[in-house]
Amino acid sequence: MKIEEYLKAVEEKIKFWIDELGDEYISEIFSSIKSGKMVRSQLMFLISKDEKMVALSAVIELIHLASLLHDDVIDDAEQRRGVPSVHATEGSKVSIMLGDILYSKAFVELGSYSETIIKDIANGVVKLSMGEIADVNLSKEFNSDENLYLNMIYNKTASLIEVACRVSAIHSGKDGVKFGEYGKWLGMAFQIIDDILDIVSTSEELGKPAMNDFIEGKTTLPYIYLYKEAPHLREKVKSFHLKTLSEDEQEWIKEQFEESGSLEKAMDLAIEFSEKAIKNLEKENGELLDIVQNLIERKK
């Protein structure tokens, strides 16, 4: 089975589960949601090399989709993957409840697996939601604590990738610890690079407004490092927090990132994490190595 076929099978499984609910309205709004790259399923297939993993991938994708539906309400997002979000077309109530349906349907299907796998995945969802609360709370004020930030992105982004990698290893008789570590550090590196791209990319490249994180209050790693590295700029940097910046102000802050070396320092940590991700991999895991390589080189 090729990976394209596998991902197609995962999509079909999810559609089957949704249609099984027997509610036309729900099937209709679900079909309006655009598929993403299904990174978690890709990883699960590359780790397990086992097409029997389709249903477990569908569980993880359903959970990921549910989290995005709630995320869009929280971020008041009009768009998702380039099309109007369910939140925008159907309202926040439907977006919350459809999210709940996807979460609970995922847990129905998860009921067929072992206790270890059920608990691992459910714990991943606990962490994901704790990460979202931490993200909301850390965004209220300028956060200069690197550890709080790293813990938040671990919960919010890395934990579900870690779990996806670990359960696909366990379920296919491979080393859960090794592949769990791979997923964890890949997720951490991914989020840091995502935060860097928010700063260095144009809105066109991102497909969403650039430098938007700081406007939303998110003091990502480059901002934390800028605060640390340039004490004389602290007041001014803090004064920009939660504000829409003029072009001149954006240019100014970008220059400070360069001069202080904060962007580079953030990138160094992403590289350090990606090295941790691949540390225990072997030659046969070439595709997993490639994913890390592409991540480090990705432009958007």
Place this chain on the structure above:
Amino acid sequence: MKIEEYLKAVEEKIKFWIDELGDEYISEIFSSIKSGKMVRSQLMFLISKDEKMVALSAVIELIHLASLLHDDVIDDAEQRRGVPSVHATEGSKVSIMLGDILYSKAFVELGSYSETIIKDIANGVVKLSMGEIADVNLSKEFNSDENLYLNMIYNKTASLIEVACRVSAIHSGKDGVKFGEYGKWLGMAFQIIDDILDIVSTSEELGKPAMNDFIEGKTTLPYIYLYKEAPHLREKVKSFHLKTLSEDEQEWIKEQFEESGSLEKAMDLAIEFSEKAIKNLEKENGELLDIVQNLIERKK
């Protein structure tokens, strides 16, 4: 073990699970949530007569609490059980995410049970959320379809009570079908009586504004029957939908409920359902009979 001790043990189990998450903020906001009557746990104890059911009751209560946290966002509710809602004090973002944490922590703990119980409970949450979407959608226009209404309240209210009763029977070696039916029809009767009380009680008795359902767009059973029984009033009744009514208008509609016999007809259906609930019970289930009796006689 007395029922009070049992309920106390359920509460302690929930608190233990929340504290186990190791997040002070989450423990703090969780402790601000006031306990309810824990009807589902009461039923589970009365059915199973087994104190080993504490953890499973705690799972059901966590799920119920999670659904209320999302409900409060959807209804924009300022209060819950007479105290400010999490939605009101912490905002909708935290209320959504805390709900997700409670749902997923419930599923973590549920992982220790049999596949039958896991799937039954997770399916209950699917139905609950589908019922919420149906409630939102049916409230957009005047709904005169009794079946749509009954199906919605089954999903929204009765399904989790049904599941709670069924799993406590199964887990204690009793008849799952019999007690599941009990829970289902009890839940149906409960919701219809709740809808009647919205009309016949004063705001003081309810502890919330009276006749509020119709203002929110909810065409409950008495409204559906009024529409059916009094064709000459249809236009006027429909014109009141989704509106805040003057005292005179409220009085007028209450008179029409009396004259048309719609309230009585709704009560008859509630009684019919409560009879279905107790049909298969035996003498030894006296307390379960009492619950139904009290429900029919309850004032608020």
